Amino acid sequence: xxxxxxxxxxxxxxxxxxxxxxxxxxxxxxxxxxxxxxxxxxxxxxxxxxxxxxxxxxxxxxxxxxxxxxxxxxxxxxxxxxxxxxxxxxxxxxxxxxxxxxxxxxxxxxxxxxxxxxxxxxxxxxxxxxxxxxxxxxxxxxxxxxxxxxxxxxxxxxxxxxxxxxxxxxxxxxxxxxxxxxxxxxxxxxxxxxxxxxxxxxxxxxxxxxxxxxxxxxxxxxxxxxxxxxxxxxxxxxxxxxxxxxxxxxxxxxxxxxxxxxxxxxxxxxxxxxxxxxxxxxxxxxxxxxxxxxxxxxxxxxxxxxxxxxxxxxxxxxxxxxxxxxxxxxxxxxxxxx
Amino acid sequence: xxxxxxxxxxxxxxxxxxxxxxxxxxxxxxxxxxxxxxxxxxxxxxxxxxxxxxxxxxxxxxxxxxxxxxxxxxxxxxxxxxxxxxxxxxxxxxxxxxxxxxxxxxxxxxxxxxxxxxxxxxxxxxxxxxxxxxxxxxxxxxxxxxxxxxxxxxxxxxxxxxxxxxxxxxxxxxxxxxxxxxxxxxxxxxxxxxxxxxxxxxxxxxxxxxxxxxxxxxxxxxxxxxxxxxxxxxxxxxxxxxxxxxxxxxxxxxxxxxxxxxxxxxxxxxxxxxxxxxxxxxxxxxxxxxxxxxxxxxxxxxxxxxxxxxxxxxxxxxxxxxxxxxxxxxx
Numbered sequence: 001x002x003x004x005x006x007x008x009x010x011x012x013x014x015x016x017x018x019x020x021x022x023x024x025x026x027x028x029x030x031x032x033x034x035x036x037x038x039x040x041x042x043x044x045x046x047x048x049x050x051x052x053x054x055x056x057x058x059x060x061x062x063x064x065x066x067x068x069x070x071x072x073x074x075x076x077x078x079x080x081x082x083x084x085x086x087x088x089x090x091x092x093x094x095x096x097x098x099x100x101x102x103x104x105x106x107x108x109x110x111x112x113x114x115x116x117x118x119x120x121x122x123x124x125x126x127x128x129x130x131x132x133x134x135x136x137x138x139x140x141x142x143x144x145x146x147x148x149x150x151x152x153x154x155x156x157x158x159x160x161x162x163x164x165x166x167x168x169x170x171x172x173x174x175x176x177x178x179x180x181x182x183x184x185x186x187x188x189x190x191x192x193x194x195x196x197x198x199x200x201x202x203x204x205x206x207x208x209x210x211x212x213x214x215x216x217x218x219x220x221x222x223x224x225x226x227x228x229x230x231x232x233x234x235x236x237x238x239x240x241x242x243x244x245x246x247x248x249x250x251x252x253x254x255x256x257x258x259x260x261x262x263x264x265x266x267x268x269x270x271x272x273x274x275x276x277x278x279x280x281x282x283x284x285x286x287x288x289x290x291x292x293x294x295x296x297x298x299x300x301x302x303x304x305x306x307x308x309x310x311x312x313x314x315x316x317x318x319x320x321x322x323x324x325x326x327x328x329x330x331x332x333x334x335x336x337x338x
Numbered sequence: 339x340x341x342x343x344x345x346x347x348x349x350x351x352x353x354x355x356x357x358x359x360x361x362x363x364x365x366x367x368x369x370x371x372x373x374x375x376x377x378x379x380x381x382x383x384x385x386x387x388x389x390x391x392x393x394x395x396x397x398x399x400x401x402x403x404x405x406x407x408x409x410x411x412x413x414x415x416x417x418x419x420x421x422x423x424x425x426x427x428x429x430x431x432x433x434x435x436x437x438x439x440x441x442x443x444x445x446x447x448x449x450x451x452x453x454x455x456x457x458x459x460x461x462x463x464x465x466x467x468x469x470x471x472x473x474x475x476x477x478x479x480x481x482x483x484x485x486x487x488x489x490x491x492x493x494x495x496x497x498x499x500x501x502x503x504x505x506x507x508x509x510x511x512x513x514x515x516x517x518x519x520x521x522x523x524x525x526x527x528x529x530x531x532x533x534x535x536x537x538x539x540x541x542x543x544x545x546x547x548x549x550x551x552x553x554x555x556x557x558x559x560x561x562x563x564x565x566x567x568x569x570x571x572x573x574x575x576x577x578x579x580x581x582x583x584x585x586x587x588x589x590x591x592x593x594x595x596x597x598x599x600x601x602x603x604x605x606x607x608x609x610x611x612x613x614x615x616x617x618x619x620x621x622x623x624x625x626x627x628x629x630x631x632x633x634x635x636x637x638x639x640x641x642x643x644x645x646x647x648x649x650x651x652x653x654x655x656x657x658x659x660x661x662x663x664x665x666x667x668x669x
Contacts, residue, residue, distance in 0.1 A: 007503045019650055066411065100444030107442040116410055127403010128435065134404050135411040138363060138389065145407075158430075161400025168395075271375060325479050327448035327503040334501055336525045 047075030054217025073118030084306035123156030152183030200237035212242030339408030367420025494528030556650035591640030
């Protein structure tokens with residue numbers, strides 16, 4: 001692990017980072033179980049293995065800062081402050097979900113914590129993130145936007161169009177590329193020519209590569225870049241080297257045609273972000289392993305309660321089907337002088 | 339009343355709304371000093387500065403995406419898409435992102451943005467700069483679609499569009515930018531979803547959109563000389579559509595021609611004709627006729643291009659057939 005220097009220096013905050021990573025892993029274990037037992041409609045994409053990325057970055061943000069997320073978005077949603085009950089309700093299409101069941105796994109948005117939403121189009125939110133940063137600059141606010149996307153999205157042209165404009169206009173946006181080694185069912189080296197960070201550098205954007213399994217390294221870098229972006233020095237680009245434990249989606253079980261079980265075993269046993277951080281916390285005397293186990297057990301209980309709640313929760317009334325197609329506009333504002 | 343061009347009317351609407359609401363901004367290619375190739379935006383950058391009249395690189399999906407994100411976070415973007423044909427380049431951002439965000443988020447997020455673009459053939463610009471593609475976006479729930487038919491309409495509809503809390507696409511006919519019409523100096527807005535009856539009649543209803551309203555007006559004059567009384571209606575917005583207003587006229591006259599410059603197949607004319615058939619069937623004395631652009635890419639040669647779009651003479655000829663009962667026997 002990286003040294004603690006320049007990271008959050010108080011143990012409460014380290015433990016919060018640990019808790020948030022465990023919450024993501026636990027959420028995903030439960031979501032996977034819901035899918036495997038056919039209790040969840042549709043499909044979903046697991047974030048397990050990448051927890052240090054979302055947590056390291058989101059712990060450097062405030063609720064006013066924005067993020068855009070991806071189809072593999074549960075981790076970002078939890079890390080930005082969402083609660084289990086509303087998330088599980090959304091995954092199950094229930095009325096109390098964050099989007100009243102209309103979005104599902106691939107469209108969870110949590111505006112109250114600045115999460116502008118997951119996006120089921122690969123690379124589809126890059127414009128949205130850049131636009132959120134544009135608003136901050138236009139209206140003189142100091143919030144920063146982080147755009148999460150995967151290595152697969154680096155193949156989309158939109159990314160280069162918006163990075164060009166973000167650099168021209170010094171927008172407070174951080175492009176966070178989660179390089180988990182696979183673009184759906186294809187190895188990244190087969191779809192990405194040259195260097196990913198060099199692509200950002202070509203626009204004059206300062207780019208960094210960081211170990212995405214090391215939450216302190218991610219958080220240290222994120223804190224520096226967020227502060228600089230807030231100060232008008234953006235945009236920035238980070239490539240976070242990480243790994244996806246599950247397949248592209250929950251149904252992608254037999255994946256030996258694109259990656260070996262040995263490779264998966266290596267990452268899970270040697271490079272797991274939660275295991276690595278637990279070891280550091282105990283070594284530094286911030287917590288004992290018993291204390292960390294107690295945190296994990298508490299999170300598991302929370303998840304169990306939330307899953308049971310969501311399973312029993314109501315579906316939206318069918319009258320909601322054509323609700324929210326259009327946002328209401330105050331009639332008074334549509335009048336002369338209004 | 340003073341008369342100004344459609345171009346000046348749009349410019350005035352934008353300036354008034356930008357003075358009213360500091361969260362509005364214009365974004366697009368050559369919108370600032372150049373004022374767009376059609377010079378619709380001339381003078382705005384001088385008043386509002388480059389922070390609010392933002393020139394972009396030639397990157398339509400990019401600036402459309404930025405506008406969507408800006409709209410979701412408290413700004414009101416007015417996107418300038420230089421030619422309507424370029425709408426194909428921004429389809430993901432417009433139809434997958436802007437149109438669906440409010441619904442997908444269960445009403446928690448909204449996208450108050452205006453996409454200004456244009457339509458219309460016979461400018462000798464060939465197949466990639468002449469299309470009228472409003473039917474494509476009208477098909478997508480979550481978008482509103484306005485089609486001004488004069489300078490007066492353009493100003494009033496634009497002001498409403500900017501105040502709407504939803505993504506609105508406005509199609510201006512690029513051949514009408516220099517057409518003048520009476521426009522009051524005082525502020526006014528035109529509500530969405532309220533059709534405008536331009537001419538009352540009793541024998542046949544001519545429903546026209548955008549520049550086809552002028553075509554219908556001229557056809558009505560030709561028909562008047564033959565003692566055929568035509569009613570001319572402009573829906574103004576095709577989403578929302580003033581269905582009741584159109585049905586009322588159809589029930590009164592019992593014959594309808596729908597004229598629109600989009601391709602005829604699977605188009606706006608088909609949608610409106612179908613609704614009238616479904617909801618005013620027993621009032622009709624003839625099938626509802628559709629007149630759209632021919633189902634061909636717009637050709638360059640003037641000799642070919644001119645015959646691809648509906649004309650007053652063509653509309654009048656079809657009206658005569660409906661009046662004589664010829665179309666009933668053809669059916």
